[in-house]
Amino acid sequence: MQDEYRTVAHAGVHETEINHSRFLCALAPAATEQEAQDFVAAVRKEHADATHNCWAYVIGADACVQKASDDGEPGGTAGVPMLQMLLRREMRYVVAVVTRYYGGVKLGAGGLIRAYGGAVGETLDALGTLTRRRFRLATVTVDHQRAGKVQNDLRATGREVRDVRYGEAVTIEIGLPDADVDAFRAWLADATAGSAGFELGGEAYGDA
Template sequence: MQDEYRTVAREGVHETEINRSRFLCTLAPAATEEEAQAVIARVRRAHADATHNCYAYVIGADASVQKAADDGEPGGTAGVPMLQMLLRRDIRYAVAVVTRYYGGVKLGAGGLIRAYGGSVGEALDALGTRTRRRFRLASVTVGHERAGRLQNDLRAAGRTIRDVHYGERVTLDIGLPDAEVDAFRGWLADATAGEAEFRAGGEAYGDA
């Protein structure tokens, strides 16, 4: 897994005008291809009267899925420059749809490439991005008498408690960078006099 990736901070639309043509770039996070396609379909329905609705998306922290479409623009002048802008900015798990309303002035191949790629770049600047970092899922189980104190100690140590489960004992779900797992085990043993049970799980991504 990649140590980190960037994605769009939120869904939104940014509009630019170039030689009387309107370019509306819709950016949205997308965890799967199905989510990306759903955004594309929604934008196409909303702008069914537009001249073109071109798109590009990147799914996977390692950019394993990449798709782009020109939607009637000359081949390679719309979807590909949009995709290249996403990749150049290290954007993952995101979809971009650029809607064009033709204004009567032809831009030429070079102008189209700059317009479509630039629309995505400007939208990323306007809407913002966020970094997601890889971490190890883990759980800590203690007796009820220690649970409250341990939660306070974890927060004081800068750890985020993702969930709390109450049963015969209390289990706290947390996330740790891989490099800190061993040090955390030692800290936990000291903090609970060796009474806590620690279990490391799989990996996930979270906000930096």
């Protein structure tokens, strides 16, 4: 698995105008290829009267799924530069649709490539991106007496507390970078006089 990847913080739209043509770039996070395709379909429906609705998406932390469409623009002048911009910015789990309303002035192949790629780049800048980092999931089990202090210490040191459950004991689920596991295990033993349970689970991604 990749140690980290970048994605868009939230869905949004940004508009640019070039030689009287309007370019509306809609960006959204997409956890699966189906989500990306559904987003494309929704934008195409919303802008059914547009000249073109070109799209690109990258799914997977390792960018294992990459697809793009020129939607009637000359081959390689729209979807591909959009995809290249996403990859150049190291974006993952993201879908982009650029809707063009033709303004009467032809841009030429080079102009189209700059327009479509640039629309994606400008929208990424406008919406903002976030980095998601790979974590090991871990479960800490501690008695009620020590639970409050452990939780406070975890948050004070910036640890990601993913879930807290109260039963006979308190179960705290956290995310840890692989490199921190041994040091955390030692800290926990010291903080709880060796009374806490600690169990490593699988892997997931969380906000860096």
